[in-house]
């Protein structure tokens with residue numbers, strides 16, 4: 001089994017008398033994008049800042065590439081890259097200047113011109129930071145986070161406020177970082193982003209890990225497979241409930257709705273074809289992470305806290 005690159009075990013944290021993290025446990029591996037997701041105030045930033053050595057913990061163990069962030073902060077600086085906050089650069093600083101300063105501070109292990117080229121910033125070299133668009137700033141921030149050729153990169157609310165094209169562009173760049181072998185830890189409450197970009201996600205709810213797994217695993221595990229619908233004028237659908245993978249069949253005389261495991265998408269279509277039926281609107285809905293997230297984090301009526309399963313682990 002692969003060694004985890006980051007391992008967090010029973011992490012706890014209090015602010016004053018209030019405990020905000022309870023026994024948080026998860027791992028991140030080399031070459032994966034791990035999403036830390038959850039609603040506002042659930043402990044995401046606290047967790048990743050402890051992992052980066054920016055905040056102290058009250059209990060538990062944290063290991064990043066063999067270093068304990070609480071004690072080996074300087075060793076950790078060589079391993080970790082972190083995205084800047086949007087106010088971190090002076091408005092008048094030029095893109096080239098920012099790249100030069102950051103690579104120099106990191107010991108010139110990366111050529112700033114290469115970084116500029118790689119992240120599509122060459123045309124913007126002489127532009128002042130204050131005049132960059134949101135997408136251009138994010139590209140610059142990712143480039144600066146890579147100035148020390150880190151083995152793990154922490155990104156927080158990466159695409160907030162970006163238009164759909166800039167968002168896709170940013171995701172492509174993040175995948176490139178992962179594909180070069182770095183671990184990417186991404187904090188987000190954008191479930192679409194988490195579903196499309198992350199290899200695995202850790203869902204934090206009320207300071208606890210309530211689920212870990214791939215977006216597909218979580219969606220299927222929590223929401224239960226697929227929902228198939230198609231129009232079916234009065235036809236005999238008897239026996240469909242026995243088709244492999246099917247859990248339920250509902251038919252109101254106009255529309256049929258079938259639920260079941262992922263395989264039902266294929267077996268039901270095959271059975272309809274066998275019966276000479278080919279509904280033009282055969283639609284398979286696979287629940288996404290957003291639906292799983294809502295189910296796991298929205299308290300049922302009359303309850304203040306959900307009981308949430310550990311859906312899957314690596």
Ligand SMILES: Nc1ncnc2c1ncn2[C@@H]1O[C@H](COP(=O)(O)OP(=O)(O)OP(=O)(O)O)[C@@H](O)[C@H]1O
Pocket residue numbers: 015016020038039040041042043044045046047189
């Ligand atoms: N320095 C601090 N002092 C006291 N309480 C804090 C401090 N930082 C965070 N908290 C509290 O700890 C809890 C977790 O905060 P944290 O910022 O880690 O959550 P989050 O999931 O990142 O939230 P968001 O998505 O809104 O950024 C919140 O209730 C927050 O108010």
